[in-house]
Amino acid sequence: MISRTVRSYHRGLLRASNLYSRSSIRSYSITITPATKIVNEKNEQQIPENKSISHYMREYKHWFPNDEVGNSLIDTYERLHKYPQETVTIGILYHDKEVQANSKIIETVLADPLASNNKVWFQKIIERNKQQNISFQYNDEMLEITNTNFSIPSPILGSFSRPNYMIPKTNITLNNIILYEINDIPSFTKFNDCHFLVYVTNRITSSIKLPPSISDKILLTLIDNNDFTPASSESTPFPLRSDGTVQIIKIDSGKSFEGIQDFLDNDVSASNNYLQSLVDSNIFQFLKIMGYNLQIDRLINWNVKKLINKISNDEISLEQLEKVYNELKNRGINDFSSQMHHELQNELIPNTTKFFNKRLRWWKLYFKNDNVEYDLKDFFQFNFMNKSIENYNFLRGRIISELQNHNFGKYSAKSGDISNPLIKLKNEVINSRITSEVQPVVNSHLFYGMFYYQFPTTIISLCAYSIFDFSLNASVSIFGLGLVMGFNYVSKGWEKFTKDWTKRLFNDVRVSIDRDCVENGLVKELTASYTEERRLIEIKRGIVQGINSKLE
Known part of the structure; x- marks a missing residue:
């Protein structure tokens, strides 16, 4: 017993x-309070009102598709909700x-x-x-x-x-x-x-x-x-x-x-x-x-x-985001703009002027001729705003890294564009402008100086001496006059061209800095990245607040 x-x-x-006895669990037919309104530059994004928790989770998967952990939790939730037994x-x-x-x-x-x-x-x-x-x-x-x-x-x-x-x-x-x-x-x-x-x-x-x-x-x-x-x-x-x-x-x-x-x-x-x-x-x-x-x-x-x-x-707070944005705008971009102008005024302009004055004097064109193009390309390859090019890439990377804090967030494809306006201008100068603008001027000036001044006067001086019984001194004087006129044509034409060409180049660099690099480049990217990051923060807050309100 x-x-x-x-x-x-x-x-x-x-x-x-x-x-x-097996009984099914009541399904979560839950309405959601209105989510935070999300506004970007082109349109308004807002999490729809009166939606279930499942909708919020689908919204999260849409905006954060690469969040393996979060999406696994969502998948488990949906499976349990759909198949409670x-x-x-x-x-x-x-x-x-x-x-x-x-x-x-x-x-x-x-x-x-x-x-x-x-x-x-x-x-x-x-x-x-x-x-x-x-x-x-x-x-x-x-x-x-x-x-x-x-x-x-x-x-x-x-x-x-x-x-x-x-x-x-x-x-x-x-x-x-x-x-x-x-x-x-x-x-x-x-x-x-x-x-x-x-x-x-x-x-x-x-x-x-x-x-x-x-x-x-x-x-x-x-x-x-x-x-x-x-x-x-x-x-x-x-x-x-x-x-x-x-x-x-x-x-x-x-x-x-x-x-x-x-x-x-x-x-x-x-x-x-x-x-x-x-x-x-x-x-x-x-x-x-x-x-x-x-x-x-x-x-x-x-x-x-x-x-x-x-x-x-x-999640990061909106206050943190504002702080990062102001830091990048007021110090990052402004300091970078000043550094670029400093490099232009104190390095590119004086170094380029010095290079033309010493390495490409007018009389050296007779010796260099076709090599002028290659000398200029080599010079600009190593002296064309290289610090600013590097700093631009660094600052773009900083904007992306500091304003894309959601590791799994769905960001626009703009961050994949790695173009650099200064690199674009540099490549244009080296690969196109020098070949199409500088070298033809060298060839034309040498040709006109020789065949319009020096060669004709040389023929005249020889004929004057051999046919018209000019004295040797007179013939040499005619020959010398032709040489001087030819050299004068080449020197004046070359100096005027280089002055105008470099002035136009330096102005293009200034425009590239102010318009392409700063205004249409970094400032626009900063604004777009800030807007996109703020939108993701507000989407997250809307999702959390909506779900929490239904769990209370």
Whole structure:
């Protein structure tokens, strides 16, 4: 009689005595307060009014398409919202190999020592290969056990066999569980399928470096060791946390595993030790908290809170944006404009003038001729506003980096335009203007000086001396006059041309600085980037405020 009573008590402890009929969760048909009005240069953007949370999430995916973590939370939310009776997938993730080897969390939560023939599949769990990822799912009809998959009648995995203390008193939909033991993170491909993860470690200060797409799915952290562990029973209240943060629980799975083994070996005579091991290991606390988090509406709420926290943590304030904008406008662009004009006045103009006066004097045209073009190209290649070109690229990069703080934001393609007005002008001068404007002038002046002045007077002086009996001095004078006239034509024409050409060039540089680089370049890009960044900030705020208003 005593044995039957004890066994009945244990079955009441580990199995659900009352079966809950499946009932669908009320869908979130939620209206949203008007979102913040978003205005840009060309049109007005506004998040539509009276839309559901799902609409807000679609809006977020539209504006932040590359946010893997946020979009994964949204996908999970939409899946739970659409299919409230789907199986809940949980991943057990260990801190390291030591924790993996010592923790008995899998054995403890899956054990059913009071069931008949439980030793067959429980022993398989104990002997499993912990070097590979393993799945555990509910099957009360027949055992299906392979190296990587256990289909077993473990009560915790079944929606109707779960212990009563894991089931909230409210009338909710109960779901089956698929439990993944993640022993090899790189080869595990089901992270996106997991509704949440349980992180198992042996000390509170330990942490593991995981990508955000994994770490943001951690809902519970278990500190699993044989240090002091608070006791808990079926009736012990447990703390509830609904802010989307990770909840930490201290357990001793080794102690509860010893109690289970003792009961399997000694049956009813070890019942007190078995019950006490469950109490002393705080397993009840963990199972009740996990049962609470298995509720679909709780999972939906957790995903929403995680998304809100993520969006809020990634957000910069409008005050910060204004500060960055004013800094770039009042100091960045203004200082850059002054630096460009300084380089023009103190480097390009004097260096170019000096180069023409020393390296390209009129009389050197006779020696250089076609090489004038190449000398000028070499000079401008190394002396044409190179500091300003570099600083322009730097400032454009600074504008993009400081006004595109949303790593996953949907920005316009304008940032892909890497044109630099000064580089464009420099290439035009080197590749086009010198060849089409300077070299032809050199050739024409030398030609006209020689064939209109020097060559005719040379012929005249020779004829005068040989035919008309001019004296040698007179003939030489005629020849010298022709040379002087030719040289005079070349020198005056070249000096006038170089003065006009360089003046026009320097003016084009000034226009490029003021109009193309500053007014139509940096200022427009700064304004557009500021407007775009402000729009994304206001879109985020509208999404967060709208969702929060429906969770209150």
